[in-house]
Amino acid sequence: MKITQETTSALQQTESQERNRTTSGVEGFDDILAREVQETETQDTARTAVPPIDGGMLEIASLIEAEGVSPAADLTEKELTAMENVDSLLTEWENYADQLASGEEGGGLRQAYGVLEHIESGVQKLKQDWPGMDQENPDMGSLVNELEVMAVTEKIKFNRGDYI
Structure with missing residues (x-):
């Protein structure tokens, strides 16, 4: 196959169209990944709650009883x-x-x-x-x-x- 000016110009035109398509409002993989990671981090921080210092064991014991799990005693x-x-x-x-x-x-x-x-x-x-x-x-x-x-x-x- 011979490489001519027509084939190289067609290839360059296709590449420029691809670049325009990716930069014209369509998110790239990096953007999607960053957004997903950020959403996951915000969800994880919202889920983790610090147990109270005073009476924390009482609350844990009440949760265990509420779930029907028998204590070790x-x-x-x-x-x-x-x-x-x-x-x-x-x-x-x-x-x-x-x-x-x-x-x-x-x-x-x-x-x-x-x-x-x-x-x-x-x-x-x-x-x-x-x-x-x-x-x-x-x-x-x-x-x-x-x-x-x-x-x-x-x-x-x-x-x-x-x-x-």
Whole structure:
């Protein structure tokens, strides 16, 4: 294809039309993005409220009661133990993620797999300690089932070699 004066002038004319179209009242991406960010920031500042200093705990407790969430004092010994175990399992998940993120050759993966096995055994122990968890406390049962699914999924990823 030969480049002639006609093709270059047609190209220049098309480019000038595009420039005119973008500057003639149509917002560019930068303008739209800046406006959206500004709107989001104003909405976030409007949503965040500072809790009152005096009696703040009373208001929080009343909100918890209004939402139907039972305070920790009303929990049974079994529920408290299960919550402590779930808390320790979540801490183990953080350790597991840190081990994977460390990127150490071999040793990091071995340690991460050990943490994963500890998580899996902790979930199994929790299910054995409270066999009727799904019926007695469906929320806790759902959380424990989710932890079990995550542990099994991560084990499959390890065995498949995703982290090598």
